Amino acid sequence: MNLNALVISNEILCKNNMLMRLFVPDIAAKAKPGQFLNIICSSDNKLILRRPISIMDADAEKGCVDIGYEIRGEGTMLLAEQKKGAKIDVMGPLGNGFCIDDNFSNIAIVGGGIGIYPLYFLAKSLGECNIDVFMGYQCAGKVILEDEFKTEGCNVYLSTDDGSRGHSGFITELFSKTYKPGRYDMIFVCGPEIMSRKVVLMVRSNGERSQVSLEERMGCGIGACLVCSCEVKTAEGIGRKTVCKDGPVFNGDIVFPEVD
Amino acid sequence: MNLNALVISNEILCKNNMLMRLFVPDIAAKAKPGQFLNIICSSDNKLILRRPISIMDADAEKGCVDIGYEIRGEGTMLLAEQKKGAKIDVMGPLGNGFCIDDNFSNIAIVGGGIGIYPLYFLAKSLGECNIDVFMGYQCAGKVILEDEFKTEGCNVYLSTDDGSRGHSGFITELFSKTYKPGRYDMIFVCGPEIMSRKVVLMVRSNGERSQVSLEERMGCGIGACLVCSCEVKTAEGIGRKTVCKDGPVFNGDIVFPEVD
Amino acid sequence: MVVNTRVNIAGVVFVNPVIAASGTYGFGREYSDYVDLNKIGGISVKGLTLQPRLGNDTPRIAETPSGILNSVGLQNPGVDAFIRDEIPYLKQFDTKIIANIAGNTVSDYIEMAEKLDCTGIDILEVNVSCPNVKKGCLAFGTTMSGVAEVTKAVRKATKKPIMIKLTPNVSDIASIALSAEAEGADAVSLINTITGMVIDVNTRRPVLANNTGGLSGPAVRPVAVRMVHEVYKSVSIPVVGMGGICSAEDAIQFILAGASAIMVGTWNFNNPRACSDVAEGIKSYMEENSISDVSKLTGELIMNGD
Amino acid sequence: MVVNTRVNIAGVVFVNPVIAASGTYGFGREYSDYVDLNKIGGISVKGLTLQPRLGNDTPRIAETPSGILNSVGLQNPGVDAFIRDEIPYLKQFDTKIIANIAGNTVSDYIEMAEKLDCTGIDILEVNVSCPNVKKGCLAFGTTMSGVAEVTKAVRKATKKPIMIKLTPNVSDIASIALSAEAEGADAVSLINTITGMVIDVNTRRPVLANNTGGLSGPAVRPVAVRMVHEVYKSVSIPVVGMGGICSAEDAIQFILAGASAIMVGTWNFNNPRACSDVAEGIKSYMEENSISDVSKLTGELIMNGD
Ligand SMILES: Cc1cc2nc3c(=O)[nH]c(=O)nc-3n(C[C@H](O)[C@H](O)[C@H](O)COP(=O)(O)OP(=O)(O)OC[C@H]3O[C@@H](n4cnc5c(N)ncnc54)[C@H](O)[C@@H]3O)c2cc1C
Ligand SMILES: Cc1cc2nc3c(=O)[nH]c(=O)nc-3n(C[C@H](O)[C@H](O)[C@H](O)COP(=O)(O)OP(=O)(O)OC[C@H]3O[C@@H](n4cnc5c(N)ncnc54)[C@H](O)[C@@H]3O)c2cc1C
Ligand SMILES: Cc1cc2nc3c(=O)[nH]c(=O)nc-3n(C[C@H](O)[C@H](O)[C@H](O)COP(=O)(O)O)c2cc1C
Ligand SMILES: Cc1cc2nc3c(=O)[nH]c(=O)nc-3n(C[C@H](O)[C@H](O)[C@H](O)COP(=O)(O)O)c2cc1C
Numbered sequence A, B: 001m002n003l004n005a006l007v008i009s010n011e012i013l014c015k016n017n018m019l020m021r022l023f024v025p026d027i028a029a030k031a032k033p034g035q036f037l038n039i040i041c042s043s044d045n046k047l048i049l050r051r052p053i054s055i056m057d058a059d060a061e062k063g064c065v066d067i068g069y070e071i072r073g074e075g076t077m078l079l080a081e082q083k084k085g086a087k088i089d090v091m092g093p094l095g096n097g098f099c100i101d102d103n104f105s106n107i108a109i110v111g112g113g114i115g116i117y118p119l120y121f122l123a124k125s126l127g128e129c130n131i132d133v134f135m136g137y138q139c140a141g142k143v144i145l146e147d148e149f150k151t152e153g154c155n156v157y158l159s160t161d162d163g164s165r166g167h168s169g170f171i172t173e174l175f176s177k178t179y180k181p182g183r184y185d186m187i188f189v190c191g192p193e194i195m196s197r198k199v200v201l202m203v204r205s206n207g208e209r210s211q212v213s214l215e216e217r218m219g220c221g222i223g224a225c226l227v228c229s230c231e232v233k234t235a236e237g238i239g240r241k242t243v244c245k246d247g248p249v250f251n252g253d254i255v256f257p258e259v260d
Numbered sequence C, D: 001m002v003v004n005t006r007v008n009i010a011g012v013v014f015v016n017p018v019i020a021a022s023g024t025y026g027f028g029r030e031y032s033d034y035v036d037l038n039k040i041g042g043i044s045v046k047g048l049t050l051q052p053r054l055g056n057d058t059p060r061i062a063e064t065p066s067g068i069l070n071s072v073g074l075q076n077p078g079v080d081a082f083i084r085d086e087i088p089y090l091k092q093f094d095t096k097i098i099a100n101i102a103g104n105t106v107s108d109y110i111e112m113a114e115k116l117d118c119t120g121i122d123i124l125e126v127n128v129s130c131p132n133v134k135k136g137c138l139a140f141g142t143t144m145s146g147v148a149e150v151t152k153a154v155r156k157a158t159k160k161p162i163m164i165k166l167t168p169n170v171s172d173i174a175s176i177a178l179s180a181e182a183e184g185a186d187a188v189s190l191i192n193t194i195t196g197m198v199i200d201v202n203t204r205r206p207v208l209a210n211n212t213g214g215l216s217g218p219a220v221r222p223v224a225v226r227m228v229h230e231v232y233k234s235v236s237i238p239v240v241g242m243g244g245i246c247s248a249e250d251a252i253q254f255i256l257a258g259a260s261a262i263m264v265g266t267w268n269f270n271n272p273r274a275c276s277d278v279a280e281g282i283k284s285y286m287e288e289n290s291i292s293d294v295s296k297l298t299g300e301l302i303m304n305g306d
């Protein structure tokens, strides 16, 4: 195993969610928003497959990368058990991240659940834009990064499925109330597929641009095994691209091709 | 998992050998010399099979059991990584131990390598006997329990394969120099098969009694799967018994049946 | 919610669908310190032969990634000793008794079936799938004609329900199951072990004295689930599923795939309470998911793309 | 000690016996950031079909105990794109190029073999063992006649060495290998994946969109080692072994069992440097054990009881 990353901290962020800081200078130096790490979660290789986790923040100077993750199954559970000082095996930064244009001035960011993690690094990297962030959570107990986005000067719109914080219902509802064609130069999306699809299609139907980060189960994480295929529009009709290498971030114009 | 045993300490005894103290009152209360524990070594069940390790000592009052073990493969390696305070899953006490007779007065104990561990509990349990202990090791660096046996009042005879301590050569040589028919009421043996076989046959050829603890790879550890069979003499010729349940200690008269 | 965990296989009613797998549970008594034998559906006893057998040389077991390889080779006291010494003991419990028989020849199977016909056993499990003996057994299990021949012969020799235990070492297990059904089998059980080998690169010898052994445990579970489903789709007799079951969740995979009952083998070595833990877990799953009758879960798998 | 790690398979000389397994290594370039492709014996590229294929729906992978189940379903850009875009890239390296082809029909195999005949590939690996496509492929691989038919046809269509990739989903893999040899195969490679299924007990659906998938990884290793040994004993052409190889020690098990070279598949996902690590490890083992030539290890297994 290539134990290249040192765990600097690994702490509870909110219910079932952890924030891990890694000392991994090579990756920190190269990381771009939207890229991810592919992590060996068990120290004894009990699990074969790596787990993809987005880069939530990177500090090239300090050599640190932050990840935020939810405990969902055995892999993330084992990751949560890693202690400060442990060394873990991490590949990255992998994939194509978000495209940031210096001319952006009005930006919307729409995120749901764990999809919010990579959007924080994005928001930090957007520079002097006006950013509206729409964030949907299951419940108040799972609200993450709210203050962090505010500190970055973002306008935060919040919803919870159960109404325990912010708007009661889906974040797509809140977004569609605010969104008007022409309002944003770019709309960045990351979250559950149903959410992403709704936002991307809404924007696309107005002929506007979006970038969306997709999730898919992975094998290699580097474009070799074609396990993580997703459908995209191509010149010839419907084609497939790899989420791990061509993505995870795709242009909103080409994803969800079956709908138009 | 039935995490019934608390690790009180787990320390290096000598090169590659560890001494673990467990708080496990139920087992401590019942343990007899020659019996063993069957242990889940990996906390995440990466290894399916338990590892059999002899009881080296038991203190019913304190509720403690000691085991001494050598790191040989993945299981014992994982066991060595268990920290004080950890809880582990232990079955025991298993098997039939040594038979101790109140009329014993002169006793020989012959042990080699890790086979020496269970013999310590035996020596402690023998009461007011005169005990000659013959202990063979690979090298001086692997000498274990020497002082402990002396504290119990045993006469210690030592050999190392490489001559770095005590007699240079096999412990069977030292034993055969000392042993004379009639000298001991019982000879207890535990060690590599080649050593045990030599001692048992020597004693048996003189019509004298011995008890020997055997090793065999195990499945269930409780007599159900017949994985750990060993050959023994029976009324009808050669039969098989389970090392885990009928043994690990057998009467020297019935083991190694193929030789006579 | 009151849930019914009883299952009926070939007229035999088990208190729950959890059965200890042959060869891993001795004759039940060995586990009685750990498990209340009344709390598990049944026990399939160690594979019996007409004459007592000493089995293969040791080592007989090797640990492999998430599995074990065994080559016990049917060590057992013989069918007569079983009838004399073990049936009376097992009869004290509610658990059902499954006699697992393995023959070198068809007439071995017949003779054993006849001997067991008038005993207290509940089901005869006809093992045509042991990979660890030189003659017979697996040789029958790998062809449709071999399975048909043994099934037909045993069917004639006994009035007890018969369950044919199938080997996974075949190209098409569903056809093999069909040939058992055609000759009057009341049920099939699967999978037995997959033949494997582990080599010690230092000695350059196989680790097992017998060279090869049978692979079991979690490693084989996905293969076993697939095969249970294939067999379930092809036959109309009950299917008893096994292969790497450690937990209630694993067991439910098999039940959804089509098993009417399941067996726990290797995992007993890891957790001596595995059988009763799985039975308890199935009950909890039923309660949580409001399933009144466990048999209603059998085959309830929903295929993707349908 | 100077050791020779070169192996010669059907006249093709590999710098060492480690080959990346088809479907796990793309077309090599994907791993070039992690591995010096000159340092591994060969690369078997993603299974090719006559026309580009999109493969199956996702999810296409599930993790199982010490294994994975995949159902990629031969997504690939088609043989023409491979010839145009990938061969020139791979030709820059010392590593040998193995083109893995899978057909729906015999004429698919013939056409692909003809197209590849005049290219820079070194060996044609004829995949009659992919469990994840509805038509062809595995259907050929499970019978002697199917394998014979495909082998014969491909043999006629190309002068390149041909290696038939065998499926473990059969009763008797040695006979299948023999039928490939009889029709002119220069080598056989095994094992492809074992068909399996994993069920999500909450949704009651198979985890894979394709319902079933192929099991690979350490879980299958004992089965693969056994099969390599069976095939080695029955054929006289070289055997390329694979199935769960993670380390040099694993590789040497296969070599002792009879493999002339080995392939590493699933473990590349865990350790992107697996292929070169295994190659390095084999060299160290040879040095430590004073083995001058790796090919001298092939089949050097000593059976117990002989
Ligand atoms: C590009 C990308 C970025 C991600 N970023 C984050 C993040 O920043 N924070 C976070 O909490 N989660 C993130 N995820 C999801 C995360 O990968 C899964 O939650 C995690 O793999 C679950 O592993 P497990 O062993 O705990 O769960 P299990 O359900 O036991 O996993 C079983 C298998 O399925 C795979 N799997 C399960 N869920 C997913 C999923 N949603 N996506 C991909 N594979 C999955 C696992 O990798 C594993 O192979 C991301 C996923 C992708 C594809
Ligand atoms: C009754 C009995 C008492 C024992 N008491 C002690 C003791 O007090 N101290 C001590 O250091 N060792 C003792 N051993 C040996 C100990 O069980 C093995 O060293 C240990 O199982 C090795 O496991 P591993 O995973 O480290 O090695 P590996 O070689 O990786 O183990 C692989 C498999 O082989 C089995 N195995 C390997 N060596 C042996 C062996 N010698 N006996 C039985 N199974 C083996 C393992 O249990 C495991 O299933 C005893 C063995 C038996 C049978
Ligand atoms: C040590 C051992 C001995 C076995 N002996 C028998 C046997 O005598 N008869 C039989 O039909 N199956 C026998 N089996 C196979 C099991 O009954 C079962 O089919 C197989 O192990 C798969 O289930 P598992 O993965 O839960 O162990 C044996 C398995 C093991 C591990
Ligand atoms: C994701 C994946 C894709 C595969 N695709 C192919 C393929 O296209 N052609 C082929 O012959 N084998 C394919 N295989 C099988 C492997 O080449 C190999 O035979 C098998 O995985 C066993 O080796 P392993 O355990 O080292 O992975 C694939 C395996 C995996 C895991």
Ligand code: FES
Residues within 6 Å of the ligand: A217, A218, A219, A220, A221, A222, A223, A224, A225, A226, A227, A228, A229, A242, A243, A244, A245
């Ligand atoms: S995970 Fe292998 S191509 Fe994306």
Ligand code: FES
Residues within 6 Å of the ligand: B217, B218, B219, B220, B221, B222, B223, B224, B225, B226, B227, B228, B229, B242, B243, B244, B245
């Ligand atoms: S280990 Fe099962 S009988 Fe001894």
